[in-house]
Amino acid sequence: MKRAIFILLALVLISAGVFAGGQGEAKKVKLIYMTAGDVNMLALGQNVFGPEFEKKYPNISLVTIHTGPGNAGSQRIYEKILAESKSNKEEWDVDVAMVHQIFMKWAMEKDLLLKFAKDLDTWKYVTSPFAKKALGVDIEGYAMPMFHSQTALAYNPKYVKNPPKSYKELEEWVKKNPGKFGYNGIKGGMSGVSFTVGWVYAKTGKYQKYAVTGPFEQSEVNSWEGVFKDLKEFNKYVTFTAGNVGTLDALNRGEIWMGPVWVDMFFTFMNEGKMDPNTKLILPEPGMPGQPMYFVIPKKAAHADAAKKFVEFATSPEIQAKDIVERFNWYPGIDGSYLKDYIPKEVYNKIYRDVTPKDLAKKGLAFPLADYFSAILESYEKWVK
């Protein structure tokens, strides 16, 4: 009899558990994750983060929405969140978003974001100055860097024995090797933009003012005529490539011997067998810009807590090592030193082989303040035509 009661009780408990589980199922949170960036960002959300995150938190499902590459992609996210803020709704649709630096300027101006980053367990791993400021705008606490992508010069050591170590040496080098340096101008993708920004830093020596402290002064812009006339001269010895990928392709086909590339694209090409594994990287003095992409949570996100869990998950050393570095070849958003235990040694060495963490700290520069940035791009169009 006792036994029967016990079994009955057990059954009741189990069925209660099942039903409770069922109820939990009904309440499953749909976390809306909007991401800018190339198609690989969609793949990351949909095929990597989605399944892994759901395994850890079975009652949250991740819905990834991809808006498109470059600032235009971030712009669409900004417009969506801005529209929601104007709608006076209490709960906004987008729970968490992945954005570029310029987004931070736009969104901070309109006060669209939640201050969440310091609540995360993983905030303590963040050492990057990019987490404090984006294009001169104070963003500490409002954004969590997921990864850092860096530009550098890639070169083919078969033809280039002693790569130029600075922009100055590069200027000499192209004259000796006309047509063998290639980049994509400023309208063909960000690697060319980054090279041009680095050029301005090198020629003026005013990185601190343009990218960190400010302020913006028109007199600075007016002083750039010589800087860009030199670039115009430089361009005479240069091959123009067809986009970010165009530079990598041209390098691999041997059309050019050197050119600015995104480091992550470079390693991805190499892993996919589309790039000669002997090709090397160098960060020339005084450095070239790179940029992070950030997680942000809109101010009235419907599922802010779940969103925080998601960001915490994606910025944990384990995921940063496995997905961000190993799979997608970015530099981590958190401090690289926390990843050593989670990453095979050869991967760590490959990614930091040519450009060491020390190089990165010294020569991994930021893009300039938004006003200087626009001024650089526009001056290029004005003087180099």
Add this chain to the structure above:
Amino acid sequence: MGKIVMSDNVQKRRGFIFPPYILLLFPAVSFMLLVYAYPFVSSVLKSFINKEGALSLDNYFKAWDLYLKDILFTFSITVFNTIASGIVAILLAVYFRLHESPISRFLLNLYRLPIFIPFVVVAQMMNSFLAPHGLLNVALAQLRLIDLNNPLQLFNFIGLSFGFIWKLAPFTILIIYGGFQMIDNSYIEAGRSAGAKWFKLITRILIPMNKPSIMVALVLIYSQIVGTFTLPYMLIGGKIPTTITVDIAHRVNYFRDFGVANALGVFSYILVFVTAIYYLKTKVKEVK
């Protein structure tokens, strides 16, 4: 007799009531107004509003100052490729019309392929085909026609034109060949029996009798070339000069500067305006 008809008309006009069948036009017209007319008008209006929100010509000055070269480049690319695609298309359409053979029938089926390939795919193809060490140059080097150390540079006007003609000539053939098929064989036979050779047949019979469809085809590809973004962006995006569409994308992506982008848009409207009017006129004539 005439008088009666006139007074009848007058009466009709006086008693004008909104005929109910006009309602049938409502969905189509409102769709056109909303989706085409509204953005068009607003882009023209916004091109006259500067960053401070005031009415001015600032955007035009800037567009003129920075992008004049690109506007001219776009114009020359467009005109050249319209004419070139037209010539290629007429020659092939004539060949299909006058020659019946297994080869021509095979080509007749094959030529349509590029119509179904989107521009972005064409751009990617051209990217690897025309590159300095791309398929074309390597093939030519294998035939010892060029030296691979000094290959043909095709990421420029020539390469871009090659891409446009490859993609747009088939569409032009489709329309022009259709027109040629409407011409009765008896005209061609009459010409032949009077001693006309190929060239005379084309210039005296086929082209004159098919002028409307040729012009329509040219107008359509002309405006397509002006508006194409992907092909120029992926071939010569970073170069100077480039096309208006690339500049518009640049203004919007990097500066969020819709003013100058709209002004550039207006320049491209002007480029297509003349041909658009021609197209409308012929269409109106056809309906009459």
